[in-house]
Amino acid sequence: MPPDLRDDIGQRKPFTSLEQEAFLNLLRTQAELSDSFERMLRPHGVSGTQYNVLRILRGSGPDGLCRNEIRDRLLTRMPDVTRLLDRMEEAGLVSRTRSSEDRRQVGTHLTSSGRDLVDRLDEVVAEEHRQRLGHLTEKQLKTLVELLTHARQRL
Amino acid sequence: MPPDLRDDIGQRKPFTSLEQEAFLNLLRTQAELSDSFERMLRPHGVSGTQYNVLRILRGSGPDGLCRNEIRDRLLTRMPDVTRLLDRMEEAGLVSRTRSSEDRRQVGTHLTSSGRDLVDRLDEVVAEEHRQRLGHLTEKQLKTLVELLTHARQRL
DNA sequence: TGACATTAGGTGTTATCACACCTATAATTC
DNA sequence: GAATTATAGGTGTGATAACACCTAATGTCA
Numbered sequence: 001m002p003p004d005l006r007d008d009i010g011q012r013k014p015f016t017s018l019e020q021e022a023f024l025n026l027l028r029t030q031a032e033l034s035d036s037f038e039r040m041l042r043p044h045g046v047s048g049t050q051y052n053v054l055r056i057l058r059g060s061g062p063d064g065l066c067r068n069e070i071r072d073r074l075l076t077r078m079p080d081v082t083r084l085l086d087r088m089e090e091a092g093l094v095s096r097t098r099s100s101e102d103r104r105q106v107g108t109h110l111t112s113s114g115r116d117l118v119d120r121l122d123e124v125v126a127e128e129h130r131q132r133l134g135h136l137t138e139k140q141l142k143t144l145v146e147l148l149t150h151a152r153q154r155l
Numbered sequence: 156m157p158p159d160l161r162d163d164i165g166q167r168k169p170f171t172s173l174e175q176e177a178f179l180n181l182l183r184t185q186a187e188l189s190d191s192f193e194r195m196l197r198p199h200g201v202s203g204t205q206y207n208v209l210r211i212l213r214g215s216g217p218d219g220l221c222r223n224e225i226r227d228r229l230l231t232r233m234p235d236v237t238r239l240l241d242r243m244e245e246a247g248l249v250s251r252t253r254s255s256e257d258r259r260q261v262g263t264h265l266t267s268s269g270r271d272l273v274d275r276l277d278e279v280v281a282e283e284h285r286q287r288l289g290h291l292t293e294k295q296l297k298t299l300v301e302l303l304t305h306a307r308q309r310l
Numbered sequence: 311t312g313a314c315a316t317t318a319g320g321t322g323t324t325a326t327c328a329c330a331c332c333t334a335t336a337a338t339t340c
Numbered sequence: 341g342a343a344t345t346a347t348a349g350g351t352g353t354g355a356t357a358a359c360a361c362c363t364a365a366t367g368t369c370a
Contacts, residue, residue: 002308009228013214016277018296019284023188024230025303030185031231032307033178047356059168067319073164075179076186079358082320087356104318104365122171129174135309136302141173144302147295148180152187153157154290202326222349234328237350242326259335259348 022151033132040128044121049078050088051125054118057094057110064094064109093117177306188287195283199276204233205243206280209273212249212265219249219264248272 005025006015015021038048046054056073057064065073071081078084085108088094093114099105110118133141160180161170170176193203201209211228212219220228226236233239240263243249248269254260265273288296 002304004304008307009230010224011214011228017281017284018293018300019288019291020281022288022291022296022299022303023192023284025300026181026185026188027230029303029307030181033181035232037178059166068317069165073166075164075182077190080356083356086320102318102366106319126172126175129172129178132309133174133177133306136174136177136306138173140302140305141177143298144177144306145173145180147291147299147302148177148184149157149159150295151288151291151299152163152184154287223347235326238326241350257336257348261349 026151036132037128040124041121044117044124045091046093046117049074049076049084050093051118051121052076053084053088054093054110054114054121057108058115058118060109062109064107066099066105066107070108088114181306191287192283195279196276199272199279200246201248201272204229204231204239205248206273206276207231208239208243209248209265209269209276212263213270213273215264217264219251219262221254221260221262225263243269 005011005021005028008028015024034048041048041051052075053070056070067081067085070085071078074081085094085096089096092111094108095111096106096108099107136144160166160176160183163183170179189203196203196206207229208225211225222236222240225240226233229236240249240251244251247266249263250266251261251263254262291299
């Protein structure tokens with residue numbers, strides 16, 4: 001029998017509701033998986049959010065995407081994408097070019113170095129996910145995805 | 156049919172593995188729920204982590220807990236609990252007293268104001284969870300908790 | 311076409327996080 | 341019981357996140 005969250009965080013009282021228990025379990029599980037993910041990325045010099053940006057840009061055309069498009073596609077809310085991209089530009093992972101049609105827009109796209117990095121990371125990332133979630137069966141993973149998707153339906 | 160994560164973040168390619176899809180869904184769902192939770196707490200002047208500390212301290216004796224105990228019970232890793240507690244002390248939510256047996260230890264406990272706050276928040280928090288997760292059935296919530304607990308079993 | 315709103319991007323500033331390192335007290339061990 | 345190790349807490353510092361606000365370019369419409 002796996003230790004449940006209450007044992008884990010040394011809580012004595014029962015949870016006050018099933019909704020609360022689900023929320024706290026979600027927080028805990030995400031925190032542990034993300035911590036591990038960030039530690040895996042660290043030696044490669046990028047944060048989880050930066051890796052997310054690299055993947056987003058790899059999936060888009062050679063002109064790249066504008067800041068707001070990137071912001072909207074990020075998994076987590078990030079109010080200061082400008083300086084996130086500043087840092088990535090400084091690290092040589094992305095570069096920016098102001099559009100000539102709409103001079104307000106600045107397209108951000110991968111440099112070859114950025115593309116190399118994200119390509120190289122594919123394998124490590126896949127291995128990380130196998131390590132962390134590979135013990136769940138296909139059916140369990142599918143159910144988990146379904147339930148998480150369903151959980152997001154309430155604004 | 157609820158929109159899946161790929162629609163949500165404008166991703167064109169399919170996920171590379173079921174494990175990855177589960178991980179990304181977990182990140183996304185947690186981010187949305189936490190954002191909402193933080194927004195709910197904001198008018199009350201505490202962050203999610205601070206609220207977590209308030210609950211931890213409410214569940215412990217009148218002597219409170221030492222810093223490391225609090226750190227270990229937090230849902231998310233937090234390397235700088237000292238200054239987190241500094242801020243809460245400054246806000247009048249907790250107070251600290253150095254132990255006389257072991258002069259290294261400092262017990263942190265709720266002030267009456269801190270206790271009032273966490274008690275008052277019970278209702279709002281319960282309502283928030285109902286709002287956000289109340290559309291899941293009891294069976295779904297239980298399954299979700301089980302799967303999240305299981306997902307945490309791999310170190 | 312000129313005023314106004316909207317949109318894209320950026321900046322200033324403060325709070326918070328994160329890491330490495332430091333100090334004081336207690337426990338251990340020779 | 342002196343030296344050493346372990347433990348509890350704290351500090352210094354740079355990086356990042358968060359919030360409000362600002363500027364420039366484009367759209368809209370009286």
